Amino acid sequence: MDAPTTTSADNGTSGGGGGWFTPRNKPTTNQGSEPGPDEGHRPDATGPAGRPTNGPEARSGGTAVPPPSTAGSASTGPAEQERPSPHAISTLTSMAPPAEPRVPDQREAPTPSPSTPPVSAPPAEEASPDALLVRRAMSEVTPVADKVTSYFYALLFVRHPDLRPMFPPAMDTQRDRLLRALLTAAEHIDNTDVLVDYLRNLGRGHRKYGTRPEHYPAVGECLIAALSKYAAGVWNEDMEAAWVRTYTTISQIMIDAAAADELRAPAWWYAEIVTHELRTPDVAVITVRPDQPYPFLAGQYTSLETPWWPRIWRHYSFASAPRSDGLLSFHVKAVPAGWVSNALVHRARPGDIIRLGPPVGSMTVDHTTDSGLLCLGGGTGIAPIKAMVEDVAEHGERRPVEVFYGARTDQDLYDIDTMLRLQQSHPWLSVRAIIDQLAHQQLPDAVRAYGPWNEYDAYLSGPPGMIRSGVDALREIGIPSERIRHDSVTELIANGL
Numbered sequence: 001m002d003a004p005t006t007t008s009a010d011n012g013t014s015g016g017g018g019g020w021f022t023p024r025n026k027p028t029t030n031q032g033s034e035p036g037p038d039e040g041h042r043p044d045a046t047g048p049a050g051r052p053t054n055g056p057e058a059r060s061g062g063t064a065v066p067p068p069s070t071a072g073s074a075s076t077g078p079a080e081q082e083r084p085s086p087h088a089i090s091t092l093t094s095m096a097p098p099a100e101p102r103v104p105d106q107r108e109a110p111t112p113s114p115s116t117p118p119v120s121a122p123p124a125e126e127a128s129p130d131a132l133l134v135r136r137a138m139s140e141v142t143p144v145a146d147k148v149t150s151y152f153y154a155l156l157f158v159r160h161p162d163l164r165p166m167f168p169p170a171m172d173t174q175r176d177r178l179l180r181a182l183l184t185a186a187e188h189i190d191n192t193d194v195l196v197d198y199l200r201n202l203g204r205g206h207r208k209y210g211t212r213p214e215h216y217p218a219v220g221e222c223l224i225a226a227l228s229k230y231a232a233g234v235w236n237e238d239m240e241a242a243w244v245r246t247y248t249t250i251s252q253i254m255i256d257a258a259a260a261d262e263l264r265a266p267a268w269w270y271a272e273i274v275t276h277e278l279r280t281p282d283v284a285v286i287t288v289r290p291d292q293p294y295p296f297l298a299g300q301y302t303s304l305e306t307p308w309w310p311r312i313w314r315h316y317s318f319a320s321a322p323r324s325d326g327l328l329s330f331h332v333k334a335v336p337a338g339w340v341s342n343a344l345v346h347r348a349r350p351g352d353i354i355r356l357g358p359p360v361g362s363m364t365v366d367h368t369t370d371s372g373l374l375c376l377g378g379g380t381g382i383a384p385i386k387a388m389v390e391d392v393a394e395h396g397e398r399r400p401v402e403v404f405y406g407a408r409t410d411q412d413l414y415d416i417d418t419m420l421r422l423q424q425s426h427p428w429l430s431v432r433a434i435i436d437q438l439a440h441q442q443l444p445d446a447v448r449a450y451g452p453w454n455e456y457d458a459y460l461s462g463p464p465g466m467i468r469s470g471v472d473a474l475r476e477i478g479i480p481s482e483r484i485r486h487d488s489v490t491e492l493i494a495n496g497l
């Protein structure tokens with residue numbers, strides 16, 4: 001893997017006109033080393049990760065900037081979560097401007113980003129000196145995370161008002177994503193492999209927000225200012241220098257990845273809704289036509305913005321494998337307080353134009369093996385499972401695929417007809433519907449009754465609780481962790497990448 005090239009601050013201190021972090025003028029593109037969306041990602045094993053926290057003063061000039069009411073209290077942001085956010089690194093879900101919550105629920109959620117790679121903080125004895133200093137500051141600010149967050153954004157918008165339009169009008173649930181992403185990345189700075197992949201995705205994904213290399217120093221200054229204020233009890237020059245180096249590393253990876261991506265893909269795609277089918281009062285299957293080719297892999301997901309809620313992005317999995325006509329489909333469930341999901345289910349119509357971010361996620365089919373696939377899809381989490389089944393079919397493989405499709409009630413099995421049609425066409429496919437009300441048990445428990453599964457690769461997609469208990473259940477019945485894949489869900493991520 002490419003080692004990120006970093007440029008440390010000149011003097012290791014924050015503040016000062018040019019900023020303490022200076023990205024290279026010419027970001028490295030590393031074209032040969034970064035797989036494009038169509039080059040295939042191996043699914044990563046699931047693993048809990050650690051969780052970060054947040055929080056910001058004006059350090060540079062020594063002048064404290066009181067948080068303006070807008071950032072700190074502006075409220076009313078969408079509370080929804082659409083698709084589970086795949087991604088790893090815990091909360092790193094989205095660093096920059098906005099918004100992608102992830103968790104499948106449509107995931108009006110989201111990091112996305114994502115199969116969750118196992119990211120856990122290395123034992124203290126293995127941690128680098130910088131990591132130890134970073135974590136020391138983190139433990140200091142964790143109890144006052146909300147204050148740090150408010151202060152950070154207040155400072156950012158006061159010092160750099162030109163950045164405000166890149167964030168959603170109402171920050172609320174979105175507001176701490178950038179900061180959380182940064183802090184989580186910093187905390188896991190020693191987990192190079194996972195972190196680099198994650199940050200590259202993050203850098204690519206931030207292109208749709210209009211993020212430019214020159215924005216990173218602004219964010220870094222405010223981050224350091226916030227940390228130094230709320231970790232004042234332990235803050236010193238060494239700690240600040242460690243944060244500067246860490247943030248510089250993080251920034252440079254993101255900047256380089258974005259620069260490389262610029263050479264081969266647009267920052268976003270426009271897509272026209274071509275069909276909108278209400279399958280239940282709350283679930284719609286939506287098909288869109290991107291304005292230009294959109295390469296992706298079955299099992300991946302994307303971020304999606306509607307015209308009704310500009311700059312609010314939510315994650316949804318592709319519900320079909322790549323099609324020859326280039327159309328993409330999504331399963332969207334309207335969730336309470338879900339601005340985007342409700343707009344997509346109840347307001348969107350054919351002819352409406354939405355925007356799509358780049359494809360992300362590593363819960364994809366590994367075609368280098370012929371192991372069987374054990375797939376658990378809960379609710380709208382069936383979307384990427386269906387795409388993966390189609391993917392196996394298109395590869396002409398004859399590997400066994402066993403799908404368990406869980407839903408609360410019979411009516412909630414909105415895509416069972418499609419799955420049963422696939423089963424009829426493919427003898428290697430078995431589909432079992434598990435209805436909580438009838439089975440008196442939830443999806444993960446039902447899977448235990450079948451098997452043995454020790455020769456299978458497992459894929460899970462659904463609500464966070466299902467992922468968590470599903471991973472536990474599968475481990476208990478003998479599937480090694482490295483053969484269990486899912487796109488991490490926000491909560492999962494938050495609870496412990």
Ligand SMILES: NC(=O)C1=CN([C@@H]2O[C@H](COP(=O)(O)OP(=O)(O)OC[C@H]3O[C@@H](n4cnc5c(N)ncnc54)[C@H](O)[C@@H]3O)[C@@H](O)[C@H]2O)C=CC1
Pocket residue numbers: 081082083084102103104105106107108109315316317318331332333377378379380381382383384406407408409412434436441442443444461462463464465466469470
């Ligand atoms: N729309 C999309 O593209 C995708 C959505 N998702 C996520 O899938 C979820 C779907 O939500 P709903 O359809 O409302 O599903 P749901 O909440 O009705 O759950 C579906 C099934 O999952 C199982 N389940 C739920 N909670 C569980 C728990 N705590 N422990 C064990 N099993 C549990 C049950 O069998 C349940 O019937 C959302 O969280 C969404 O973010 C995930 C991937 C893609």
